[in-house]
């Protein structure tokens with residue numbers, strides 16, 4: 001399979017000293033946030049990273065705001081109890097539905113959200129025809145509507161909900177026939193609309209970016225915002241003092257699903273061998 005031409009919202013080389021002794025927590029409905037974890041590990045190699053996959057409750061994209069807000073509060077509370085000094089909501093859906101609730105609850109904690117990269121897409125698209133792939137929840141949210149109002153003018157934005165896609169990615173098999181069928185189904189309307197730029201608006205989707213590239217065609221530019229989120233996390237944690245006792249950078253994983261599955265996927269997708277526990 002050829003490597004896709006994925007634009008990662010161009011980054012300067014990481015400053016490897018950044019994050020010394022810092023403890024950063026991040027979470028997603030499941031495995032998708034591993035794409036953000038991968039970028040954070042590159043950009044803040046000296047930080048301790050605490051990752052939670054709420055796989056027992058995935059997908060979030062087809063759940064209501066109240067449920068996602070409740071899960072986001074419980075999970076962030078756990079991360080903070082483990083000494084996290086900043087929280088990254090590594091999920092577009094949870095950001096759209098709950099980031100304001102988290103910021104209200106912990107106004108003193110830097111909380112970084114992720115949102116579909118509409119702004120870089122508009123800057124990059126030659127023909128100003130852009131597709132956005134995301135969960136039904138993200139695309140129906142007021143936050144997405146405001147994002148389009150602020151940055152989507154002067155462009156045709158084709159919002160394509162992808163029900164079932166995150167759930168299929170959760171199985172961990174990135175080349176299954178079921179995944180290929182879903183990717184083809186969601187790519188067809190974007191091909192028909194002749195978009196030249198496509199935003200991956202869900203943190204699960206970078207893991208199937210090669211399938212999207214095949215389905216959309218080699219000339220379509222695919223945008224993933226994980227790098228931009230990692231840089232924003234660097235910026236907001238710049239003023240934080242590291243834990244004196246955490247001089248050893250490390251990554252810890254928790255899940256509400258199967259620890260064995262998360263361990264296997266983290267190793268296969270990120271080359272990461274980490275301690276995995278069940279979220280209490």
Ligand code: DGL
Pocket residue numbers: 028029030032033058059060061062090091092093094135138166167201202203204
């Ligand atoms: N990875 C998530 C996102 O970025 C959510 C996928 C889901 O659970 O539906 O939107």
